[in-house]
Structure formats: C-alpha cells, structure tokens
Amino acid sequence: MKSDNDAVIVDAVRSPMGKKKGTLSHLRPDELAAQVLRALAERNRLDPALIEDVKMGCVTQIGEQGGNIARLAALLAGFPVEVCGVTSNRACGSSLETLNQAAHEIMANMSDVVIAAGVESMNRVAMGSDMARLSPKLTECFEMIPQGESAERIAAQWGLSRHDLDLYSLKSHQKALAAQSAQRFTKEIVSIRVPAPDGGLIDFATDETPRDTSLAKMAALQPAFLPDGIVTAGNSSPINDGASAVLLMSRQKATELGYKPRARVVATAVAGTDPTIMLTGIIPATRKVLQKARLELRDIDLFEVNEAFASVVLAWEREIKPDPDKVNVNGGAIALGHPLGASGARLVTTMLHELERREARYGLATLCIMHGMAVATIIERED
Numbered sequence: 001m002k003s004d005n006d007a008v009i010v011d012a013v014r015s016p017m018g019k020k021k022g023t024l025s026h027l028r029p030d031e032l033a034a035q036v037l038r039a040l041a042e043r044n045r046l047d048p049a050l051i052e053d054v055k056m057g058c059v060t061q062i063g064e065q066g067g068n069i070a071r072l073a074a075l076l077a078g079f080p081v082e083v084c085g086v087t088s089n090r091a092c093g094s095s096l097e098t099l100n101q102a103a104h105e106i107m108a109n110m111s112d113v114v115i116a117a118g119v120e121s122m123n124r125v126a127m128g129s130d131m132a133r134l135s136p137k138l139t140e141c142f143e144m145i146p147q148g149e150s151a152e153r154i155a156a157q158w159g160l161s162r163h164d165l166d167l168y169s170l171k172s173h174q175k176a177l178a179a180q181s182a183q184r185f186t187k188e189i190v191s192i193r194v195p196a197p198d199g200g201l202i203d204f205a206t207d208e209t210p211r212d213t214s215l216a217k218m219a220a221l222q223p224a225f226l227p228d229g230i231v232t233a234g235n236s237s238p239i240n241d242g243a244s245a246v247l248l249m250s251r252q253k254a255t256e257l258g259y260k261p262r263a264r265v266v267a268t269a270v271a272g273t274d275p276t277i278m279l280t281g282i283i284p285a286t287r288k289v290l291q292k293a294r295l296e297l298r299d300i301d302l303f304e305v306n307e308a309f310a311s312v313v314l315a316w317e318r319e320i321k322p323d324p325d326k327v328n329v330n331g332g333a334i335a336l337g338h339p340l341g342a343s344g345a346r347l348v349t350t351m352l353h354e355l356e357r358r359e360a361r362y363g364l365a366t367l368c369i370m371h372g373m374a375v376a377t378i379i380e381r382e383d
Contacts, residue, residue, distance in 0.1 A: 007103035008261035017337035024241035025123035034076035057094025057118035096344025148225030151309035176331025240337035267293035281374025301360035307332035
C-alpha cells in the first residue's frame with residue numbers, strides 16, 4: 001500500500017568506473033563526486049535548494065577524501081550553502097548505508113529530499129591508509145586477518161575450487177561486456193570531464209574494467225594472498241575509482257514537485273558475523289531483509305550481490321539458493337569494479353535500471369563488509 005511517507009527513488013546515476021591508473025586517477029575524488037551530484041540535479045531539473053542533505057559513503061576518509069567530502073562535494077557541485085552534507089563509513093557498504101539512512105529519515109517524516117551518494121578514488125587515496133594499528137585488546141579476542149585470507153577461508157569452508165572462482169569471474173566479465181555492447185549502462189552513467197595529459201579535457205563515459213579474458217588467462221594468475229591459495233587478482237574485485245548518487249524523496253514531496261517515483265525502498269537490514277571470516281554477513285543480511293519486507297526468495301526478480309571476491313558470492317549462492325540467472329545479471333564488481341564507498345549506491349543504480357528494462361518488480365542489493373558485517377536493501381519498481 002502506498003503512503004505519503006514512502007521513501008521513493010526519483011533517479012539514480014553513477015560515473016563510469018575507472019581502472020587502476022586509469023582515466024579517473026587524474027581527477028580528485030571530491031571533484032568527481034561533485035560532477036555526479038551536479039549531473040543528478042541537472043538531468044532532473046531539480047532546484048538544489050530543495051535538497052536537505054547529501055549523505056555520502058566514503059571509506060578511506062583521509063587526504064583528498066577527508067574533511068567531510070560530502071559537504072565539500074556539494075559545495076563544488078554549486079549547491080547552495082544551505083544544503084548540508086555528511087560522510088559515512090560502513091566500509092564496502094557505505095553508500096548503501098547512506099541510501100538506507102536517507103530512506104529512514106524520509107519514512108520517519110524528518111526529511112523530504114535527500115541525495116544518497118558514494119565516492120572512492122582508490123588510485124589517489126590508498127585503501128587502508130587511514131587505518132591505525134589494531135588494539136591488542138581486540139586481537140587478543142579475535143583473529144584479525146586480511147580480507148583476502150578471509151576469502152580463502154570461505155572458499156575452503158564451502159568447498160570451492162580455483163576453477164569455481166575463475167569460472168564465476170569469467171562469467172562476470174562476459175555479462176558486463178554483453179551489457180556494455182547492448183548499451184544497458186548508458187542511462188545510468190553520467191559523463192565525467194577529466195583533465196587530459198595535453199592540458200585539455202576528456203569526456204569519460206565508459207567503464208574501463210570489463211575484460212575480454214579466458215579461463216586459461218585466469219588460471220595463469222598467481223595466488224594473491226596465500227602462497228598455496230586460490231584467490232587471485234582475477235577472481236577478486238580490482239582497484240577502482242568511481243562515484244554514484246541516488247535522489248530520494250517522500251512520495252508526497254515527489255508528487256508536489258511533479259516527479260514520478262521510479263521505485264520505493266521496501267526494507268533495509270544490517271547483519272553482524274564473525275570478524276575473522278568476516279565476509280559472510282550477506283547470508284544473514286539477505287534473510288533478515290527478506291523477513292523485514294515480508295517477502296520470499298522467489299519474490300525477488302534481481303539480486304545485486306557485491307563481488308568483493310568470487311568465493312563470497314558463491315558461498316552466498318550455496319546458502320541462499322537463489323535462481324543464478326537473477327544474480328548480477330549485467331556483471332558485478334569483479335568486472336565492473338568496486339570503488340569502495342561508491343559501490344552500494346552503484347548496485348542500486350544498476351539494479352533500478354535493469355528492473356525497469358525487464359519491467360520486473362523487486363530487487364535486493366547486499367554487500368559484505370570488513371570486520372564481519374553486511375548491509376542489504378530491497379526496492380520495488382513503481383509502475
């Protein structure tokens with residue numbers, strides 16, 4: 001049943017994903033995020049003065065990503081000084097977290113127009129550069145290991161082989177390349193102006209990371225984390241730069257302003273798990289968000305499950321048992337990229353556009369998070 005306080009999605013956009021040492025490495029992250037924010041407002045002919053807050057996910061909040069990048073990006077976008085900004089860090093789930101926070105405010109009748117966004121320049125601000133040495137009191141209680149080693153333990157626990165991981169990753173690239181060829185990303189990507197080596201500007205509008213690869217090429221890659229491991233650079237998400245943004249309103253405000261809602265936020269959830277194996281939280285988070293939405297697995301038309309590592313998604317599939325033809329249908333982070341803070345809103349952006357293309361109803365997005373957490377969201381496409 002529709003309500004005036006429904007949190008509805010009016011539009012969702014993203015930048016193209018830049019690869020390691022790629023095109024976006026020449027652009028500051030605050031300026032990248034600003035271009036995406038500005039494009040979102042301009043293409044919807046939205047008066048920025050109506051925006052109450054910009055909630056932006058960003059993981060490594062130091063250097064060019066420090067100083068509350070949400071506020072700085074909003075100012076760089078030319079938004080009025082009255083438009084506020086807040087930066088959130090729920091690691092890889094940061095911009096799905098900001099979307100959920102925005103939805104909660106709207107559903108509680110505390111806000112009417114909010115942009116949920118995310119940004120990460122992994123080229124310019126190194127992942128982990130904000131991390132201090134862990135407290136000895138923590139490491140006395142928990143075995144704190146790198147995420148790559150957790151991905152190895154997940155593969156071992158669920159009996160996944162190197163071939164399983166490589167084959168999954170190959171299919172991710174194949175699906176992403178097919179989606180690019182069919183121009184399925186065109187509506188969701190906004191062109192980014194990037195400084196060129198000759199002093200001019202480049203209009204950048206195509207993801208750089210999908211590759212025409214093969215199982216033989218993947219099999220030739222060396223283990224990335226353990227000498228005898230099976231997790232490689234090929235079956236893990238790469239280093240990326242990118243930004244994403246979702247415009248949310250209350251249904252009542254959208255109606256007042258003459259916008260047709262494209263989807264509504266149905267339910268959100270977070271889940272905590274063991275901080276050592278760490279990346280399995282998407283399993284309980286999926287079950288939890290389905291329960292909150294009062295939906296069954298069969299009700300979901302599309303799943304966007306962040307491909308931090310192939311083993312993570314494959315373990316989730318073993319436990320959740322979804323229709324695999326509904327999962328990451330246009331490729332996932334292994335092919336498209338995982339610019340940490342931007343990934344959550346990117347998943348929802350891609351999922352929304354694909355729901356519309358298929359005239360499908362429900363989509364579920366979820367991301368695993370370091371130190372043993374996950375976040376999940378279900379949206380419903382509006383007719």
